[in-house]
Amino acid sequence: MTNALFVLHHSADTRATEFGTLASLAASLNSAGYTSGLFILDTTAASTVTVKAGGVFRKISAVSAGKPVGDGADYLVQAVRKASSDSSVIVALGTVSNRNWGPQVAAAQGAEFLTACETINAGRDGITATAPALGGLVVKTVDLGSKQAVLLYSGEALPAPAFADVEAAVSTDEASEGRVRFVASEALPDTGGIPLRGASKVVAGGLGVGSGDKWRIIEEFAGKVDAAVGASRAAVEMGWVPSSRQVGFSGQKVSPDVYVAIGISGAVHHLAGIGGAKKIVAINKDPDASIFKVSDVAIVGDYEHILAAAMRKL
Numbered sequence: 001m002t003n004a005l006f007v008l009h010h011s012a013d014t015r016a017t018e019f020g021t022l023a024s025l026a027a028s029l030n031s032a033g034y035t036s037g038l039f040i041l042d043t044t045a046a047s048t049v050t051v052k053a054g055g056v057f058r059k060i061s062a063v064s065a066g067k068p069v070g071d072g073a074d075y076l077v078q079a080v081r082k083a084s085s086d087s088s089v090i091v092a093l094g095t096v097s098n099r100n101w102g103p104q105v106a107a108a109q110g111a112e113f114l115t116a117c118e119t120i121n122a123g124r125d126g127i128t129a130t131a132p133a134l135g136g137l138v139v140k141t142v143d144l145g146s147k148q149a150v151l152l153y154s155g156e157a158l159p160a161p162a163f164a165d166v167e168a169a170v171s172t173d174e175a176s177e178g179r180v181r182f183v184a185s186e187a188l189p190d191t192g193g194i195p196l197r198g199a200s201k202v203v204a205g206g207l208g209v210g211s212g213d214k215w216r217i218i219e220e221f222a223g224k225v226d227a228a229v230g231a232s233r234a235a236v237e238m239g240w241v242p243s244s245r246q247v248g249f250s251g252q253k254v255s256p257d258v259y260v261a262i263g264i265s266g267a268v269h270h271l272a273g274i275g276g277a278k279k280i281v282a283i284n285k286d287p288d289a290s291i292f293k294v295s296d297v298a299i300v301g302d303y304e305h306i307l308a309a310a311m312r313k314l
């Protein structure tokens with residue numbers, strides 16, 4: 001069985017780079033003899049989905065639950081299991097939603113599960129993937145061979161391969177009552193603006209920003225320099241910024257031309273997300289902050305004064 005199923009949880013926020021990244025991974029698996037399909041879990045209520053570079057997939061199906069399921073992992077587990085019955089490998093992006101159903105599908109199918117994959121490669125002997133281990137201190141390479149596996153990809157955005165876009169019809173797949181029922185959840189909406197994945201400039205804030213009210217300074221500065229907003233996990237956990245903006249080991253990996261870290265100490269878990277940045281500019285009031293060990297430009301001082309001065313010049 002060498003079928004690979006790519007799963008996309010599709011909402012109004014889904015970006016072309018997400019289609020492109022999955023299509024690129026599919027193209028590389030196809031060249032190693034896999035047959036790739038795409039399964040779209042659609043929550044937009046549209047009747048069709050345009051899949052960028054969709055021609056790379058032999059089969060595309062798109063379903064919507066027909067009734068509200070929130071982030072109902074139980075529904076997603078059922079839907080993905082049904083769609084992946086003839087697939088040895090399931091690949092999805094390392095989003096919060098996918099991290100919800102991914103391990104459950106793997107456990108139900110007795111498959112290997114690997115999250116935060118930085119690379120996924122296929123060869124004659126099957127699949128190898130790399131992912132951070134030991135809290136992001138090392139990168140492990142896992143030889144999965146031809147084992148069944150569920151892989152969540154959190155590496156860099158990949159360019160869409162040169163395949164035609166495909167229009168896929170969305171069918172309704174009535175959610176059956178599961179044993180686990182969705183009750184309620186409240187997700188902070190994304191901040192909007194430039195998406196983090198694939199951004200050429202990122203302005204990221206950490207706990208040193210000080211409060212949710214002051215977070216608007218980070219957004220204002222990012223807006224002035226046309227950068228995507230990023231955040232440390234500590235800032236996300238304070239509820240200042242949605243988790244879709246988290247950079248690091250358990251967030252997104254970014255590889256911009258310039259990464260500006262503001263009030264971020266430089267913990268290994270954060271650094272695990274910015275290894276691909278070409279230039280790092282750090283603003284921190286502590287001259288011994290670890291972030292300065294990896295930064296190209298170090299600015300010691302209170303970020304509010306520094307950004308105010310910078311914005312006066314812009």
Ligand SMILES: Cc1cc2nc3c(=O)[nH]c(=O)nc-3n(C[C@H](O)[C@H](O)[C@H](O)COP(=O)(O)OP(=O)(O)OC[C@H]3O[C@@H](n4cnc5c(N)ncnc54)[C@H](O)[C@@H]3O)c2cc1C
Pocket residue numbers: 135205206207208209231232233234235246247248249250251252262263264265266267268269270273283284285286289301302303304
């Ligand atoms: C399994 C695991 C996964 C994790 N994944 C992630 C992840 O994906 N991403 C992530 O970021 N973290 C992650 N973490 C958490 C990580 O270890 C750190 O706790 C976190 O990155 C710290 O965030 P911070 O730098 O914003 O806060 P702090 O470490 O508290 O740093 C705040 C910094 O702000 C500076 N500062 C304070 N006031 C000012 C001011 N006025 N002007 C300028 N500077 C100021 C301080 O000097 C300090 O250096 C993970 C942890 C674990 C255990």
